[in-house]
Amino acid sequence: MGNWVLENSFDFRGREIRWGVRGRGKALVIVHGTPWSSFSLRHLISGLSDRYRVYYYDLLGYGQSDKSDGDVSLGIQNEALTALLDFWELDRPVVIGHDFGGATVFRTHLLNGKRYEKLVVIDPVAISPWGSPFFNHVNKHEEAFSGMPDYIHEAVVGAYIKTAAHGNLDQETIEGIIEPWTGEKGKAAFYRQIAQADQKYTDQIQGRYKDIKIPTLILWGEDDVWIPLEKGEKLNGLIPGSQLITVPESGHLVIEERPRELITEIEKFIERPAP
Template structure:
């Protein structure tokens, strides 16, 4: 569908990034998490583009961006994001980050010194401890996972991603989410990004959250089983310039479970 096609590309220092731009108005940038892609913003982009120029892209190693072997960790994503912001010549845009995208926005602000007019963090990976037994297992046996038959891999990814949504996931959404992770390149990329996930990247910046003065909205799905809402409350207490809202009957993928309510909170925070 037109609203989430990526028609443009940028050669970062770390690999090729596919992105797109929609709408007119003040700049707003969407940063997805793992194992997602810009596809998961497809219900958010058309509405925001009525008031803003919306920039969105696939993280290095995800979606339609380059998936070659190498570092695709959180330690690299903030550098890629900073390069993109400079390439787009954006100064002080609004940044919205989900999951790892929230961590990337925070790291880009605190480590790359990129300023944002406002930040919106949706169920972000931001407060220790985080990770899962599955992440630990993949980290230990990454090569073995990369070598499993494709039909087993597809079943693993399908089961895994459906756990992020509170409401049942329809087949079209499921296919849209898992398609970038299929085939030999996609399969390797899927386990590579999990194996490289490390809490050290949020530990680096967690002690700096109290220095944030930018207005921040933290949004959390009340039924998030991936990152419990208690982590959201803790993050809210650490960022003195933050507001906190929760969305009932929504899991980790709030933008899929309840995009309308999420949009309402975003627009209210941005005073549209």
């Protein structure tokens, strides 16, 4: 991950959010999930920036952004995205969210009233209940996990993220995902963001998906064991006029496993005239 650097800094209520921008053309904002960072969106950013101006950042408590002890829940991530959209002076961009990023872009639209031209969500955290057995166990026992020796912590994180993929991840990818969660600050931040995860943040908006009027594309890894495809099918039924496309031989980390297929579908969706 040493070559993945977010060049810019934004002050959000006294906490630093690191961000970047690439390309020219229509504005597109892309938001990562957990336990990832913008590093895991690098393939999408690279491919989409050939045709669009792509804005990306690390969520509070993730990647290169502020990892101090504080609120990193879904309850603050939509506030941070709202502030960034204002800072970037973007009105009606195309917005893409993966995992927690999906929940964040939904909340920013439904609760903060931010307008999008079109919306793409990739295996989003959107339908209750959610959370893997490991995720829910850590959620209840943060202190016990955060006190583990570094080498055990890194092994745990490595084993955990591998379950998000359908196939094998290469070592460079694994190391890039783990790196932000190393060291004392990184280790504490990893367990903090899980401990602060709460289903109430999706419960607040689940009943409002029917109010989404913008063109919406739902992309899903067919073999996602973290958030099964059935959740995507239910979400598709809740958002009027939304389109669900599944990606074969991919899991929750479809953004790492099948980025070219995602880029193709996203570009087709963006260029299609809105009804």
